[in-house]
Amino acid sequence: MRTPQMHLTMQLVGGTGIEPGAWRRPGVAADGYVNVDAAVRAAKAAERGKFDAVFFADTPAVVDDLSTRSPSWAPLEPVVVLTALARETERIGLVATSSTTFNHAYNVARQFRALDLVSGGRIGWNAVTTGRPQAALNYGAEVPSRGERYAIAEEFIASVMALWGSWPEGALLLDTENGRFADAERIQPVMVRGRHMFSRGPLGLPPSPQGQPVVFQAGGGGNGLALAGLYANGVYNSPFDIPSGAAHWQAVRRAAQAYGRDPDHMTVFNGIVTSVGSTEGEALQRRRELDELGDLESRVQYLGVQIGVPLDMGDLDKPVHKDLLRDAYAHPGDPRAPLALRLAKEGWTVRDVIAHGIIQYHPVAVGAPEQIADMLQHWFESGVGGGFTITPDAADGVEDFVDHVVPILQKRGLFRTEYEGTTLRDHLGIPYQNGLPAAHPA
Amino acid sequence: MRTPQMHLTMQLVGGTGIEPGAWRRPGVAADGYVNVDAAVRAAKAAERGKFDAVFFADTPAVVDDLSTRSPSWAPLEPVVVLTALARETERIGLVATSSTTFNHAYNVARQFRALDLVSGGRIGWNAVTTGRPQAALNYGAEVPSRGERYAIAEEFIASVMALWGSWPEGALLLDTENGRFADAERIQPVMVRGRHMFSRGPLGLPPSPQGQPVVFQAGGGGNGLALAGLYANGVYNSPFDIPSGAAHWQAVRRAAQAYGRDPDHMTVFNGIVTSVGSTEGEALQRRRELDELGDLESRVQYLGVQIGVPLDMGDLDKPVHKDLLRDAYAHPGDPRAPLALRLAKEGWTVRDVIAHGIIQYHPVAVGAPEQIADMLQHWFESGVGGGFTITPDAADGVEDFVDHVVPILQKRGLFRTEYEGTTLRDHLGIPYQNGLPAAHPA
Incomplete structure (x- = not known):
């Protein structure tokens, strides 16, 4: 068969x-x-x-x-x-x-x-x-x-x-x-x-x-x-x-x-x-570029909503601070939020959490x-x-x-x-x- | 100019x-x-x-x-x-x-x-x-x-x-x-x-x-x-x-x-x-063939209406008889009728009068x-x-x-x-x- x-x-x-x-x-x-x-x-x-x-x-x-x-x-x-x-x-x-x-x-x-x-x-x-x-x-x-x-x-x-x-x-x-x-x-x-x-x-x-x-x-x-x-x-x-x-x-x-x-x-x-x-890194770089060409600022703000942490463009190239992560939670209204929180806790920068595609109409396969x-x-x-x-x-x-x-x-x-x-x-x-x-x- | x-x-x-x-x-x-x-x-x-x-x-x-x-x-x-x-x-x-x-x-x-x-x-x-x-x-x-x-x-x-x-x-x-x-x-x-x-x-x-x-x-x-x-x-x-x-x-x-x-x-x-x-004769032959492939019978009948003469398929390959043409007239309701009558009087066969395109939505240029x-x-x-x-x-x-x-x-x-x-x-x-x-x- x-x-x-x-x-x-x-x-x-x-x-x-x-x-x-x-x-x-x-x-x-x-x-x-x-x-x-x-x-x-x-x-x-x-x-x-x-x-x-x-x-x-x-x-x-x-x-x-x-x-x-x-x-x-x-x-x-x-x-x-x-x-x-x-x-x-x-x-x-x-x-x-x-x-x-x-x-x-x-x-x-x-x-x-x-x-x-x-x-x-x-x-x-x-x-x-x-x-x-x-x-x-x-x-x-x-x-x-x-x-x-x-x-x-x-x-x-x-x-x-x-x-x-x-x-x-x-x-x-x-x-x-x-x-x-x-x-x-x-x-x-x-x-x-x-x-x-x-x-x-x-x-x-x-x-x-x-x-x-x-x-x-x-x-x-x-x-x-x-x-x-x-x-x-x-x-x-x-x-x-x-x-x-x-x-x-x-x-x-x-x-x-x-x-x-x-x-x-x-x-x-x-x-x-x-x-x-051709590699996961290259795929993430591709998405970082696309984020830059789109409305990155609103994505940063929305990531903040997803994980219950105040974020702005100044936080872009740093991991989310561990003091903030202590109180972070996955917004129950967004099924993509748990992935966003997991990536933040893994220590990716804000830019890279977003590059994983946690803000899209569909799940994002990146890699x-x-x-x-x-x-x-x-x-x-x-x-x-x-x-x-x-x-x-x-x-x-x-x-x-x-x-x-x-x-x-x-x-x-x-x-x-x-x-x-x-x-x-x-x-x-x-x-x-x-x-x-x-x-x-x- | x-x-x-x-x-x-x-x-x-x-x-x-x-x-x-x-x-x-x-x-x-x-x-x-x-x-x-x-x-x-x-x-x-x-x-x-x-x-x-x-x-x-x-x-x-x-x-x-x-x-x-x-x-x-x-x-x-x-x-x-x-x-x-x-x-x-x-x-x-x-x-x-x-x-x-x-x-x-x-x-x-x-x-x-x-x-x-x-x-x-x-x-x-x-x-x-x-x-x-x-x-x-x-x-x-x-x-x-x-x-x-x-x-x-x-x-x-x-x-x-x-x-x-x-x-x-x-x-x-x-x-x-x-x-x-x-x-x-x-x-x-x-x-x-x-x-x-x-x-x-x-x-x-x-x-x-x-x-x-x-x-x-x-x-x-x-x-x-x-x-x-x-x-x-x-x-x-x-x-x-x-x-x-x-x-x-x-x-x-x-x-x-x-x-x-x-x-x-x-x-x-x-x-x-x-x-x-390539000649007028060839163009008329082309139209005769198309008339045969279409509804020739209804065109014969309609020509009869246009010129006020009873016509049927038996008349197809003859000119309209001169006795009939004496009483023929161009139907006043059809602007194409005078041409049809003129062609009939010129002695074209019924088939050829029709082949000149006197029954179409537009004037017909044939030749x-x-x-x-x-x-x-x-x-x-x-x-x-x-x-x-x-x-x-x-x-x-x-x-x-x-x-x-x-x-x-x-x-x-x-x-x-x-x-x-x-x-x-x-x-x-x-x-x-x-x-x-x-x-x-x-």
């Missing part, structure tokens, strides 16, 4: 990397968020590394302070970026977020199916709800309550899937001899009807080689799990430790089962930030390639759901991961050495689907 | 050509409407021919009988197609329709700006209203009245332009040295407010080299002229004869003036279907390259608005026009031999614009 293998998605945040100072780093395109060549370069590297997919998160609003940083959660525009990548890559999956809160189901169905056709069946749709007031105001709307947002999302995804299914496999005939273009009898209005939406259909586009795009879900809570259980084959998760990651995977599997779907068709992708060096592979293997073998979203600190970290970490994972039998199929569903090991899941309650 | 030169847009309808039977023709990709390579091939050919732009019309609904023909007015999906073309061409403009009736202004602003960035400033937006019930039902909406649709369109275009202008030129600093990403003070909410829409902004994307996409307008009437006068630099028109084309151009110029805009910044593109052969160039020159010099939308009968007609008709126009000094600028605004001879027109009433 073959060793189980992990699934990997590459996420180049905002075209420059997840670190706020990444856009300033030499070797990173400062205009990466509007320069689609940066995304193409990352996707080609990830494809060389046999990644399952590249992923682009999105929020339809300006939510960052643009005076000091590149927009982090809104790339140029997801449909435009995925189309460019579809034309310039051949095998890798292409996944992007599109909101279920402020869109038309018909437009999402059409654009994502068009993407799936252009890419030969390599698209994924991360179907999220949007709760940011800045986004709502761009659409002249108010933010619906959380419960309402999820009720809309459920109908929205069902509508999109029903529209996708309105053109069945085999109905495109292209019979030039007899002048039969399509089996029009089989392409019929679907009359999607819900409390929040209505769409007649049909959609005028045939299925792709994988049928329809793979649906991904992100965000926790009972509502999120229900969405995942009903519709998703991929789930994005952001656990800070293995126990919470493993618990979420089990919850996702139970949710799929509860809706009559196969739990083995679910992959959870856990976000990990990576900072690769030599072997160390990063070890961490991923440990998490993987601890049952966190089969996959990881690799989120490099800065754009040049994409190639570092592909060239130095992937070969180790491959050597250990933990990751594919070649694509076996051509579609994203092939990469994820899930079957063709065109329309709502067979078990769907409607 | 240089001879005034015409402007040319290439429109490959539905990826296969405007003739209903085009998808069946050897040498045409039968799946052209879902195969973006067909659009890429056409755009590259048009770029070789120094066309101002390629154009894709769109209706967000299935409105054709798919049993016998390829969807004509809905390509794969405009944003996806334009992105692919942006990556695979370098100079030619890229124009697509997007409805103002069933979209969010913020989404159109964002997607078309992203396209404009990816293409280096080569995008045009044909801002239409949508009155088709099939489209409305896909969005769970009813079709607003014509007046209402135009009122919405006016606010919609103003909103999109205001969002485009919310990121002023020069506000993207990319100052890596000092960590100044953008001049955030200058990127502010626009608070677009109207009777039909609200959008806060700002849009998180800087202007392209041409500022913002060129707005095109299509569709006549007083409402359409007002939209053109307020916002457009390009107008699509479909006149069947020179006098009505010339009258529309004058009306468009007056509309621009009425709103304080420069009438010399308007170009009207008149739709012309082309069927090119040898010199004949087609003559027709375009005659129209151009009769003051119909400076431009033409060249709409080939079938996909292989794109290259025929580029290789055989364009050189004649160039030799006569009627069309450019090289691009002078890099943006669509350069090709059209209009200035940079980012935001609402200076003279806008709001």
